[in-house]
Amino acid sequence: MFDLLRKSLATGIVTSDYPDAPPAVAPNSRGRPVIDYHHWKDARPAAAVCPTGAIACTETTTERTVTLDLGRCIFCGLCAEADPVIRMTPACELATRHRAHLRQTARYRLRPDGTHGELIAGPPSSPPQPPPDATGQQLRDRIHQVLGRSLHIREVDAGSCNGCEIEVVALNNPVYDLERFGIHFVASPRHADLLLVTGTVTRNLELALRKTYEAMPTPRLVVAVGACGCSGGIFGRNYASLGGVDQVLPVDVYIPGCPPNPHALLHGILVAIGRLQPHSASPTTGSGPEV
């Protein structure tokens, strides 16, 4: 017993200072890919190796439109290996309330050999602001009024590989310590305020997911976790999968990543309940998109 106490005192406090301090992630961890759109000569090699179609091209005889969809990206780094204008960053605070904010689009004039000429339009330096989200704000105000600073989460795996679950479980360890925010996981949807959904929604889990949502008291929030939760990820929509969570339920916050690390999850949950200020970073930097 005394040995344990001595060890604990010697170890000191291990809990992360996040969100008061930036997320402490390893510098070589893989987060958001960043593209230098001004010097991008050809999107085709990166699009060809991207396993999820997160980089996609559509073209006419004179123009090419390239889209990078962070909601589909699994941060594999293959595009950065194929093209030096793309670099992987450790940026993980990517949660957003708007699915469209995870998409960046650039338009290029095409040269006869199919490489990029002039950049006609790049992604805006900060994502476009949607009209004021009156319903979402009312919901957040109501949640704050009803729940104060407390929040209960019911997690549902709608068809994940369990990668996201491993990161979700880490939220309860002493390093991330979700309970310091008054946020707890609960076993029953009847006690939950927020539904955290991992995985692409498999057709077998669709009914269970809908019933879980219906069993929750209002006001309630839905957070889609990971590339699969945001878009269906590598599975997409097929005979067994319906795709992202928003194909079945109204989603309040999207947390990209494969899997999103605990800081990314914490960021997304705090954004969902309005306890974290939105980021306003350029899509060409390493920071997260505006939320």
Ligand code: SF4
């Ligand atoms: S890091 Fe993302 S965009 Fe790049 S190849 Fe992998 S999935 Fe595609």
